[in-house]
Amino acid sequence: MSQSRISRRKLIKAAGALSAAQIAAKAHALPRRQPPAALPSEHRRVIILGSGFGGSITALRLVQQGIPVTLIEQGRRWDQQLKAGTTRFSKNLYPDGRSTWLSGKTVIPMGPPLPIRKTTGVLQGRWLAGKTVLNGAAYGGGSITWGGVMVKPEKHIFEQVFGDIASYEELAPYYDLVGKKLGRSPIPDDVIASEPYRHARVMKEHCEKAGIKWEPIETSTNWDIVRDELDGKVEPSITRGEAVYGVNSGAKGGLDKTYLKEAEATGLLEILTLHQVQTLQARDDGEYELTINVLNIDGDVEAVKTFTAEKVFLCLGSISTSSLIAKAKAKKHLPRLNDAAGKGWGNNGNAYALRLGIKDSTGKIQGGPPSVGINALDNPHTPVFIEHPQLPVSLDFHGLLYFSIGITDTRGEFVYDEKKDEVTIKWPKHDQGQEKVNDALLSVLKTLNDANGGWTSSLLTYLRDKVKDDICFHPLGGMVLGEACDRFGRVIGHPGLYVNDSSMLPGASGCCNPAMTISALAERNIREIAASDF
Numbered sequence: 021m022s023q024s025r026i027s028r029r030k031l032i033k034a035a036g037a038l039s040a041a042q043i044a045a046k047a048h049a050l051p052r053r054q055p056p057a058a059l060p061s062e063h064r065r066v067i068i069l070g071s072g073f074g075g076s077i078t079a080l081r082l083v084q085q086g087i088p089v090t091l092i093e094q095g096r097r098w099d100q101q102l103k104a105g106t107t108r109f110s111k112n113l114y115p116d117g118r119s120t121w122l123s124g125k126t127v128i129p130m131g132p133p134l135p136i137r138k139t140t141g142v143l144q145g146r147w148l149a150g151k152t153v154l155n156g157a158a159y160g161g162g163s164i165t166w167g168g169v170m171v172k173p174e175k176h177i178f179e180q181v182f183g184d185i186a187s188y189e190e191l192a193p194y195y196d197l198v199g200k201k202l203g204r205s206p207i208p209d210d211v212i213a214s215e216p217y218r219h220a221r222v223m224k225e226h227c228e229k230a231g232i233k234w235e236p237i238e239t240s241t242n243w244d245i246v247r248d249e250l251d252g253k254v255e256p257s258i259t260r261g262e263a264v265y266g267v268n269s270g271a272k273g274g275l276d277k278t279y280l281k282e283a284e285a286t287g288l289l290e291i292l293t294l295h296q297v298q299t300l301q302a303r304d305d306g307e308y309e310l311t312i313n314v315l316n317i318d319g320d321v322e323a324v325k326t327f328t329a330e331k332v333f334l335c336l337g338s339i340s341t342s343s344l345i346a347k348a349k350a351k352k353h354l355p356r357l358n359d360a361a362g363k364g365w366g367n368n369g370n371a372y373a374l375r376l377g378i379k380d381s382t383g384k385i386q387g388g389p390p391s392v393g394i395n396a397l398d399n400p401h402t403p404v405f406i407e408h409p410q411l412p413v414s415l416d417f418h419g420l421l422y423f424s425i426g427i428t429d430t431r432g433e434f435v436y437d438e439k440k441d442e443v444t445i446k447w448p449k450h451d452q453g454q455e456k457v458n459d460a461l462l463s464v465l466k467t468l469n470d471a472n473g474g475w476t477s478s479l480l481t482y483l484r485d486k487v488k489d490d491i492c493f494h495p496l497g498g499m500v501l502g503e504a505c506d507r508f509g510r511v512i513g514h515p516g517l518y519v520n521d522s523s524m525l526p527g528a529s530g531c532c533n534p535a536m537t538i539s540a541l542a543e544r545n546i547r548e549i550a551a552s553d554f
């Protein structure tokens with residue numbers, strides 16, 4: 021939605037209360053925004069929409085085949101040279117406009133929303149399916165805002181979720197490849213022994229005392245930079261819990277430092293940031309037409325561009341890819357989409373809960389990334405994986421946060437409302453599948469409390485419930501492989517149109533964080549497509 025249109029409408033409404041003379045004086049005082057210029061249509065052979073995990077991998081593998089590609093991204097680049105004395109990203113505790121995508125207040129739900137300047141910051145939150153659904157909005161997509169957690173599903177759970185979409189053996193080399201590329205590794209002993217990781221040590225000790233199996237979580241982290249933070253050689257960032265608004269020290273791994281950097285170095289990658297896709301339409305000549313708003317950093321539309329392309333890869337993330345598809349489906353802009361297009365969305369069983377009253381100190385400052393997890397795949401309620409993310413509040417609150425990832429049967433459908441020009445997700449009020457995941461999480465926390473003391477708090481839910489599931493960090497599905505697309509992401513009914521992002525997953529990633537599986541599938545798919553369709 022055009023931000024400039026909204027603000028102009030408000031301006032006109034406010035102006036209605038003024039006298040003609042006041043209006044004239046006001047019009048003179050305000051900088052006049054010109055209507056966005058419509059620029060002549062441009063043609064490209066291949067356009068990739070979105071620069072997150074799927075988009076970056078697609079871009080690198082195509083340019084490596086000598087195929088020039090244009091990468092379109094709504095967010096800003098954050099990997100450029102910094103002016104001395106400035107930080108790249110917003111701080112966690114006192115966030116500014118760089119934290120959040122086009123919102124006057126923060127969207128992260130761990131605490132009250134804080135007022136900020138509305139600008140093209142890195143974390144986007146949308147209210148859908150009765151949840152705040154989050155995603156990265158930047159060059160590098162979710163890798164700017166992620167925790168760096170790289171968990172691979174276990175084979176039997178993978179097979180339960182993915183069925184015929186892909187075999188575990190087929191993906192195994194791609195999991196390894198992605199892990200190597202993003203520097204996947206566990207937290208080293210000297211780091212977890214340091215003060216900012218006291219909370220992770222408490223988590224481990226409590227599991228051991230309760231007889232609960234814990235496991236190290238591998239992440240995309242540069243531990244040498246973490247050590248530099250600990251030694252005071254660089255300003256502390258990840259060791260103070262920074263993650264969701266970006267890590268200022270550079271300790272967190274990301275696509276802008278790896279896949280995208282390599283792709284750009286070939287000279288075959290055209291990068292268009294602050295370009296926001298609005299519509300997608302099939303043309304009679306077999307090509308695709310895109311309309312794109314060119315934004316300034318405050319989100320105002322400066323110009324409108326039209327592109328045509330022979331091949332288009334949809335890598336906008338589950339919500340944006342599926343929304344674009346739902347809109348195109350409703351407007352009959354992609355008339356041959358099948359019935360499954362825009363369906364099969366799920367929340368990856370996301371929920372979280374807080375333990376308080378722990379007698380040991382859990383540290384005044386909790387460092388990231390999350391490094392210890394509980395594999396509760398045999399939980400009697402439902403299989404669940406639980407990790408313990410840092411909660412950076414600068415206060416020793418004698419508490420630990422727990423985040424669960426499970427599998428539910430509930431699936432949503434994207435629906436386009438023509439009048440409001442808005443997409444919503446049809447989602448049941450009562451989600452029985454999620455309740456099982458919540459029960460599984462609470463049962464594990466009860467075992468921890470029984471053995472170690474402490475209680476599960478309802479503080480985060482304003483004293484309503486002990487578990488919070490009105491948040492989704494892992495939106496998945498909407499253009500599921502083997503349903504709306506073939507096994508490799510070719511959109512059924514529309515040759516030359518592909519999906520290679522989180523929308524291709526069947527609403528769950530198999531009791532683990534999804535980025536590794538999205539990436540492994542994206543690597544597999546683009547190899548097949550580059551070999552067969554170019």
Ligand SMILES: Cc1cc2nc3c(=O)[nH]c(=O)nc-3n(C[C@H](O)[C@H](O)[C@H](O)COP(=O)(O)OP(=O)(O)OC[C@H]3O[C@@H](n4cnc5c(N)ncnc54)[C@H](O)[C@@H]3O)c2cc1C
Nearest residue numbers: 070072073074094157161162167168169297337522533535
């Ligand atoms: C705070 C947070 C922490 C997370 N931590 C982890 C973690 O540690 N490990 C893990 O596995 N997963 C994590 N996730 C989930 C992970 O980030 C996503 O699953 C993953 O990024 C999805 O990848 P993708 O390729 O589908 O798209 P994304 O990475 O979401 O990239 C899509 C890109 O498309 C752009 N875009 C969207 N709409 C438009 C438009 N209209 N025009 C142009 N560009 C557009 C976006 O700005 C974005 O850059 C986290 C998510 C959040 C929100």
